[in-house]
Amino acid sequence: MSDIRNEQQRVNEIIEEIDRKTANYIGKTKSVGSQVQQIKQEFWDDVTVNLDEPDDVIETFTSIKQQAELLSERERSKGLIDKQLNTLAKLKNSPYFGRIDFHEKGENQSDKIYIGIASLMDSDDENFLIYDWRAPISSLYYDYSPGHAQYETPYGEIKGDITLKRQFIIKNGLINGLFDTGLTIGDQLLQEVLGNQANSQMKSIVATIQKEQNAIIRNTKDKIVVVQGVAGSGKTSAALQRAAFLLYRFRNTLHSDNIILFSPNPLFNSYVATVLPELGEDNMEQTTFQQYLNSRLASIFIIEDPFDQMEYLLTAEDQEKLAIRKKNIQYKSSLAYKKEIDNYLGYLLNDGLVFTDIVFRGETIINKESIKSYFYSLESTIPIPNRMQLLQEWLLIEIRKREKNERRKPWVENAIEFLDKDDYLEAYKDMQKRNNEDSFDDYEIEKKFLSKMIVSKKFKPIKSKIKKMKFIDMKMIFIQLFSHIKNKDYELLADYTVKNIQQNHLSYEDATPYLYLQDQIEGKRSNTSIRHIFVDEAQDYSPFQFAFMQELYPYSKWTLLGDLNQSIYFHSFSKSTLYEVAVGETYRLMRSYRSTKEIVEFTKSLIADGEDIQPFNRKGEKPLLIQCSSNVFYQEMLNKIDECKKAGDETIAVICKNASESEQVYKQLMPDLHNVKLIDKHTLSYEKGVLVIPSYLAKGIEFDAVFIHNAAEYQLEYERKLFYTACTRAMHTLILFSTEDGNPFIKEADEASYRKILR
Numbered sequence: 238m239s240d241i242r243n244e245q246q247r248v249n250e251i252i253e254e255i256d257r258k259t260a261n262y263i264g265k266t267k268s269v270g271s272q273v274q275q276i277k278q279e280f281w282d283d284v285t286v287n288l289d290e291p292d293d294v295i296e297t298f299t300s301i302k303q304q305a306e307l308l309s310e311r312e313r314s315k316g317l318i319d320k321q322l323n324t325l326a327k328l329k330n331s332p333y334f335g336r337i338d339f340h341e342k343g344e345n346q347s348d349k350i351y352i353g354i355a356s357l358m359d360s361d362d363e364n365f366l367i368y369d370w371r372a373p374i375s376s377l378y379y380d381y382s383p384g385h386a387q388y389e390t391p392y393g394e395i396k397g398d399i400t401l402k403r404q405f406i407i408k409n410g411l412i413n414g415l416f417d418t419g420l421t422i423g424d425q426l427l428q429e430v431l432g433n434q435a436n437s438q439m440k441s442i443v444a445t446i447q448k449e450q451n452a453i454i455r456n457t458k459d460k461i462v463v464v465q466g467v468a469g470s471g472k473t474s475a476a477l478q479r480a481a482f483l484l485y486r487f488r489n490t491l492h493s494d495n496i497i498l499f500s501p502n503p504l505f506n507s508y509v510a511t512v513l514p515e516l517g518e519d520n521m522e523q524t525t526f527q528q529y530l531n532s533r534l535a536s537i538f539i540i541e542d543p544f545d546q547m548e549y550l551l552t553a554e555d556q557e558k559l560a561i562r563k564k565n566i567q568y569k570s571s572l573a574y575k576k577e578i579d580n581y582l583g584y585l586l587n588d589g590l591v592f593t594d595i596v597f598r599g600e601t602i603i604n605k606e607s608i609k610s611y612f613y614s615l616e617s618t619i620p621i622p623n624r625m626q627l628l629q630e631w632l633l634i635e636i637r638k639r640e641k642n643e644r645r646k647p648w649v650e651n652a653i654e655f656l657d658k659d660d661y662l663e664a665y666k667d668m669q670k671r672n673n674e675d676s677f678d679d680y681e682i683e684k685k686f687l688s689k690m691i692v693s694k695k696f697k698p699i700k701s702k703i704k705k706m707k708f709i710d711m712k713m714i715f716i717q718l719f720s721h722i723k724n725k726d727y728e729l730l731a732d733y734t735v736k737n738i739q740q741n742h743l744s745y746e747d748a749t750p751y752l753y754l755q756d757q758i759e760g761k762r763s764n765t766s767i768r769h770i771f772v773d774e775a776q777d778y779s780p781f782q783f784a785f786m787q788e789l790y791p792y793s794k795w796t797l798l799g800d801l802n803q804s805i806y807f808h809s810f811s812k813s814t815l816y817e818v819a820v821g822e823t824y825r826l827m828r829s830y831r832s833t834k835e836i837v838e839f840t841k842s843l844i845a846d847g848e849d850i851q852p853f854n855r856k857g858e859k860p861l862l863i864q865c866s867s868n869v870f871y872q873e874m875l876n877k878i879d880e881c882k883k884a885g886d887e888t889i890a891v892i893c894k895n896a897s898e899s900e901q902v903y904k905q906l907m908p909d910l911h912n913v914k915l916i917d918k919h920t921l922s923y924e925k926g927v928l929v930i931p932s933y934l935a936k937g938i939e940f941d942a943v944f945i946h947n948a949a950e951y952q953l954e955y956e957r958k959l960f961y962t963a964c965t966r967a968m969h970t971l972i973l974f975s976t977e978d979g980n981p982f983i984k985e986a987d988e989a990s991y992r993k994i995l996r
């Protein structure tokens with residue numbers, strides 16, 4: 238009891254210090270804020286603008302630049318102070334979550350180390366009142382129980398003994414819970430945290446990071462970190478805390494805009510978007526691979542996304558077509574296909590590139606054959622993209638020549654006659670600017686000027702196309718690839734792609750290879766400012782996609798997080814997986830934190846190597862299978878939803894196999910559950926309540942209660958992982974509905990791991 242009193246006393250003192258510091262920062266932010274205001278108001282007073290002579294222009298430019306730099310420096314300072322204020326407000330609410338007493342070897346006494354989301358110094362700025370959880374010493378808290386312990390610092394290893402390890406729950410400055418931990422590291426606090434309700438936004442886990450997660454978060458030595466972690470083992474959590482750790486550890490060189498997170502879908506983006514701000518860091522850029530493909534190709538093609546591809550595979554009726562499509566997907570996702578493209582690129586060095594005619598007013602002014610022959614007249618040892626640039630320069634020169642000739646043609650004279658008033662005025666102003674002439678006195682000068690203007694305007698789109706390399710017939714070059722492929726099924730592969738491309742459609746499996754080929758011809762579009770990439774649900778990327786991403790971000794380190802048991806896309810069923818491609822330090826997370834022990838015991842028996850999965854010991858009800866005929870389905874479901882709500886479940890997801898099933902279920906539930914929400918691939922965020930969601934969009938997210946709409950819909954072997962992924966979204970309650978035909982994977986599962994009701 239006296240422990241709590243003493244600790245609360247310390248919390249109070251810390252809050253007083255936080256208040257002092259806050260008052261100080263508020264004073265500073267006001268002063269810097271008014272300086273910013275003043276600089277903005279008086280910006281032009283302190284700038285001497287004189288554009289008479291070249292020297293004056295330079296002086297004016299320098300003076301504007303200095304003023305702008307001063308403004309941005311002040312704005313930056315204001316931003317930093319506001320950030321400090323924000324952190325202090327968070328610390329005031331909950332200053333820390335952990336304490337360790339560490340007796341360093343060779344010292345007389347132990348130090349009390351309090352750990353929170355940020356550091357706080359005492360009023361003399363000499364001693365740490367709170368250590369940032371990312372500081373080297375804080376590692377002790379995550380890695381050790383009381384007893385011998387050590388941690389790494391930039392100056393070497395420090396050894397000693399932990400004499401006390403304490404965890405706190407502090408809210409609004411009051412200690413609500415205090416646990417001293419012995420050998421069972423942090424279990425009590427973890428129990429508390431995991432017992433809470435699911436949220437529509439993920440929470441940070443800094444207070445209870447587990448040792449195996451800490452190793453991932455603090456890895457700074459490997460270029461590629463690969464995490465294979467079972468469902469709910471904290472992969473996404475580890476990724477986000479790792480981003481915060483890296484931003485702290487490399488704060489002088491790494492900023493949030495040097496980090497990207499690739500997530501499985503836009504809904505997931507919003508689900509994880511609050512974690513970094515909660516930890517006082519700016520958010521990293523979050524995107525999906527599809528967003529990248531769209532940014533590059535959506536102006537040329539209608540691109541299929543992975544969800545449409547999945548819908549097709551789940552619902553296709555024509556078995557022959559389905560078989561062809563599956564073959565396509567597997568081959569086109571493989572590194573063998575990339576190799577074929579590389580071979581093809583070898584051939585293109587000397588022959589085979591296809592170009593388009595350059596056409597002006599319906600007439601070909603440079604034909605594709607001459608473009609091709611110019612290209613191949615260039616030294617063949619020069620790489621294709623460099624030759625393309627030389628070709629581009631040549632074309633622009635040629636176009637300028639044609640442009641000059643064109644000015645004398647009769648159509649130009651006609652166009653001058655029909656020039657409307659606005660164009661004429663524009664030309665007049667332009668001439669004034671260029672020639673310092675006041676009028677079009679001389680008819681010849683006027684005509685020359687106007688014809689130049691008219692022709693130049695008409696040629697502008699052609700020049701712009703050349704600058705964008707549109708003289709390369711990429712579609713044709715891609716189509717032609719298939720006659721070079723040695724794969725025995727190449728006719729099937731070619732037929733499928735060619736038909737699509739002719740209709741300006743690009744399937745998901747064709748999009749990355751297309752871009753890869755394009756980049757190898759036009760020149761790579763690498764992004765060199767990105768230093769670290771997180772790929773969540775990494776098992777969903779094909780080896781080809783991953784190889785392509787590595788070319789896009791050549792200077793980046795990688796953290797790949799995935800679970801082979803949640804490989805739901807067809808391409809990831811091919812033998813070669815991302816995990817074989819990515820050679821790096823591999824971590825395995827086997828403990829599942831999301832779901833109750835009972836749910837984990839059931840879900841682990843749905844998959845082949847599930848016996849290694851360890852549940853965290855949190856109690857709940859066994860999953861319930863309700864097998865009934867479809868005419869009582871919805872009434873049963875409504876009853877159970879009602880029960881869950883009464884038991885306190887706040888997020889309840891009815892997970893359906895695909896989008897059309899979700900729509901149907903939504904329509905059925907709507908009349909009785911007015912605020913039920915339907916989630917589709919365009920949904921950007923969601924609220925607590927009852928949701929109906931297709932299985933593949935529930936990836937990475939969790940809910941208090943999960944209702945599997947019709948377990949009997951999952952029958953084929955390749956739907957096993959989809960089914961497993963859907964079931965593992967449940968935190969506290971899992972109820973499976975099934976029509977009488979049943980579900981083959983549940984039939985294989987341990988009967989003792991679930992309850993069953995037949996209606």
Ligand SMILES: Nc1ncnc2c1ncn2[C@@H]1O[C@H](COP(=O)(O)OP(=O)(O)OP(=O)(O)O)[C@@H](O)[C@H]1O
Binds near residue numbers: 440447468475
């Ligand atoms: N150390 C931890 N302390 C507290 N909660 C944790 C911890 N690790 C994981 N969790 C919780 O477990 C749940 C699952 O975590 P997370 O979503 O990061 O797992 P995942 O491995 O990415 O799951 P999946 O692959 O199934 O999507 C989350 O609610 C997360 O907050």
